[in-house]
Amino acid sequence: MKRLLNIRDATKELNILRSLEGYTSPFKVVGAYRLIDDGSRPEATVIIRTDNQEMHEASTGVGPVDALANVLKKSLASIFPVIQAIKLVDFSSRIHEAKSGTAAQVEVSIIFTDGREIWSVVAISTNINMASFLALLDGFEYAILSGLPESKSPGRD
Numbered sequence: 001m002k003r004l005l006n007i008r009d010a011t012k013e014l015n016i017l018r019s020l021e022g023y024t025s026p027f028k029v030v031g032a033y034r035l036i037d038d039g040s041r042p043e044a045t046v047i048i049r050t051d052n053q054e055m056h057e058a059s060t061g062v063g064p065v066d067a068l069a070n071v072l073k074k075s076l077a078s079i080f081p082v083i084q085a086i087k088l089v090d091f092s093s094r095i096h097e098a099k100s101g102t103a104a105q106v107e108v109s110i111i112f113t114d115g116r117e118i119w120s121v122v123a124i125s126t127n128i129n130m131a132s133f134l135a136l137l138d139g140f141e142y143a144i145l146s147g148l149p150e151s152k153s154p155g156r157d
Contacts, residue, residue: 007111008119010142017145026050026144027076033133035064042067048075055079065091065132072136082147083140085114093128106131112139117146 017023030047037043044067045058057075061067069088077083090111095104108131111120119142123134 005118008117008142010112010119011121011123011138014121014138014142025141026080027141029137030054033068033071035067035129037064037067044068044071046071046075048072050079053079064129065136068129068133069136072140076140076144080144080147082114082143086140086143087113087115088139089113089118091132093131096124108132108135110135110139112143114143114146119143119146 018025028049030049034045035042041060041062042064043058043060044064045056046068047054047056049055055075055078057071059067059070059074061070073083073086088110091108093106093108095106097104103126105124105126106128107122107124108128109120109122110132111118113119119139121135121138121142123131123138125131125134
C-alpha cells in the first residue's frame with residue numbers, strides 16, 4: 001500500500017504563532033530585497049538581521065525566484081544550519097481576479113521539504129516577485145522553527 005503524504009500548512013501555523021503574544025521571528029529582513037533581472041542571470045540582494053548578527057548577501061540564480069531562494073539560503077544557513085537541507089519541491093502561481101489581468105493579485109504557493117517533513121506556504125501580492133519572496137521567507141522561517149529544540153520554540157511553555 002502506498003503511503004500518503006502529510007503536507008503541513010505552514011502558512012496557517014505561522015499565522016497562529018505570529019498572533020501569540022511574545023512571538024518574534026528568528027530573523028528579519030532589513031529594508032527590501034533587490035532583484036536585478038536583465039534576462040540572462042538574475043541577481044538578488046538582501047540584508048537579514050538575527051538577534052546578534054546582520055548579513056548582507058547577494059546571489060544569482062537561473063530565474064528570479066531561484067536567485068531569491070539562493071540569497072535567502074546563503075544569508076540564513078550560517079546561523080541556522082537546518083536551512084542547508086531545505087529544498088523547494090513545487091512552485092505555482094495564479095491570479096485572483098481574472099478581470100484585473102496583469103494588475104491582479106498573484107498567489108504564490110511553494111512546497112518545501114527537508115527530506116523528512118513536507119510543508120507548504122502561500123503568499124499574495126500584486127507583484128509576483130514579492131509574493132515569491134514572501135512565500136520563501138515563510139518557508140524558511142517555518143524550517144528554522146521546526147528545527148529549533150522544543151525549549152526554544154515559540155509558543156511553548
